[in-house]
Amino acid sequence: MAMTGVLRPGHVQMRVLDLEESIHFYTNVLGLIETGRDSQGRVYFKAWDERDHNSVLIRQADTAGLDFVGFKVDSVATLDQLEADLKAYGVMTERIPAGEMLETGDRVRFLLPTGHTFELYAEKTDIGNGQPYVNPEAWIPAAEHGIAPVRFDHLLCYGPDIEKAQAILQDVLGFYLVEHIELEDGSGDLAIWLSTSIKAHDIAFVRHPEPGKLHHVSFLLDSWEKVLRAADLMSINRVSIDIGPTRHGVTRGTTIYAFDPSGNRFETFCGGYQSYPDGKPIKWTMGDVGRGIFYHDRALNDTFLSVVT
Amino acid sequence: MRYSVQIEETGEVYACTEQQSLLWGLAQLGRKGIPLGCRGGGCGVCKVAITQGDYQTGPMSAAHVTPEERQSGVVLACRCYPRGDLSLRVLGKMQRTVCAPGGGDAAKASEQHQPAVQ
Numbered sequence A: 001m002a003m004t005g006v007l008r009p010g011h012v013q014m015r016v017l018d019l020e021e022s023i024h025f026y027t028n029v030l031g032l033i034e035t036g037r038d039s040q041g042r043v044y045f046k047a048w049d050e051r052d053h054n055s056v057l058i059r060q061a062d063t064a065g066l067d068f069v070g071f072k073v074d075s076v077a078t079l080d081q082l083e084a085d086l087k088a089y090g091v092m093t094e095r096i097p098a099g100e101m102l103e104t105g106d107r108v109r110f111l112l113p114t115g116h117t118f119e120l121y122a123e124k125t126d127i128g129n130g131q132p133y134v135n136p137e138a139w140i141p142a143a144e145h146g147i148a149p150v151r152f153d154h155l156l157c158y159g160p161d162i163e164k165a166q167a168i169l170q171d172v173l174g175f176y177l178v179e180h181i182e183l184e185d186g187s188g189d190l191a192i193w194l195s196t197s198i199k200a201h202d203i204a205f206v207r208h209p210e211p212g213k214l215h216h217v218s219f220l221l222d223s224w225e226k227v228l229r230a231a232d233l234m235s236i237n238r239v240s241i242d243i244g245p246t247r248h249g250v251t252r253g254t255t256i257y258a259f260d261p262s263g264n265r266f267e268t269f270c271g272g273y274q275s276y277p278d279g280k281p282i283k284w285t286m287g288d289v290g291r292g293i294f295y296h297d298r299a300l301n302d303t304f305l306s307v308v309t
Numbered sequence B: 001m002r003y004s005v006q007i008e009e010t011g012e013v014y015a016c017t018e019q020q021s022l023l024w025g026l027a028q029l030g031r032k033g034i035p036l037g038c039r040g041g042g043c044g045v046c047k048v049a050i051t052q053g054d055y056q057t058g059p060m061s062a063a064h065v066t067p068e069e070r071q072s073g074v075v076l077a078c079r080c081y082p083r084g085d086l087s088l089r090v091l092g093k094m095q096r097t098v099c100a101p102g103g104g105d106a107a108k109a110s111e112q113h114q115p116a117v118q
């Protein structure tokens, strides 16, 4: 079966405390490509191998954190259908008209019970990856500028009521559970990893008392070697590293957690296995949660559950 | 220029240069569990009150330090740089870690929503 419905996380908008410092960081250190600025003062970026106009937006604010995440769906018809489905499920939705975000069509916006603003959209202008669609090369110079991830890959959100968010994403939008960490008393999960594709996760949640918090936005690299190169670049540029390079037990991805200049955590990530909707979810218990999150340290660090924006 | 920073609660003094944040200096004390959080003024774990001395600040989140608090000397230590000898009090999440006799472990055990991990 082809991949249909909700395809992937396509854009994320984050707040930064100093726009100029952040533009430098996202352009030259993380190595995204700036693709536009709008009248609201937002700056747009994409990773070099992404074809759609933008995937990361930042705006100056007096707090750090996540404004919203948007998932791309396969067609306008699907967007209309999912909007109706969400309403029928009892979720209040709002339409943001095409053009409010540069080169992006209508967005259907709603609030997840975890306090995160979630959007669906069907259209974003294809500006290509710097290569022709006929007889391209393997990569372009931008693939070596800064950390230079291939794409925005997934995000980890912190908030309450993760089972309610899970229900909406599964029942209405077609996500499926790939891995989870069960709370000690068996009353539910501490954390869930959900996929809408064959990635090991497209979005994940950790139970947390404060709503709407961002743990990290993740960027995909091609190889473990490039994760190590990213670590070198973080030291060269004095980027604050949270942990890594290491590996997650959950998803088996190799990783570094680090912080942008405003304290928004980002991840440079490689691998993770491929999953399918018919796969049985993998369960982790609280007794082994350290190994699940950080496979080599086999313990959570001080910041994993407490430092969010 | 090198300045000395005193932690009022414990009487400890540490050195910090103009380019180093107060949090960086605090972490150099080597106390287990002093949270090196986001170090970007975004997460709020490193909140302190400067009770004496001159300092300069970078951008920090208003979600964690209100403008009024800032007026009264409350800052995020990761975005605060000394311009003279300083005295500070530790606030917020870092307080238990810095001031608890057992350091990080005691603080961790009393952390409410932190599940027990090995």
Ligand code: FES
Pocket (backbone or CB within 6 Å): A263, B023, B036, B037, B038, B039, B040, B041, B042, B043, B044, B045, B046, B047, B076, B077, B078, B079
């Ligand atoms: S460490 Fe996050 S605000 Fe200072």
Ligand SMILES: [Fe+2]
Pocket (backbone or CB within 6 Å): A154, A155, A156, A216, A218, A267, A269
């Ligand atoms: Fe991740």
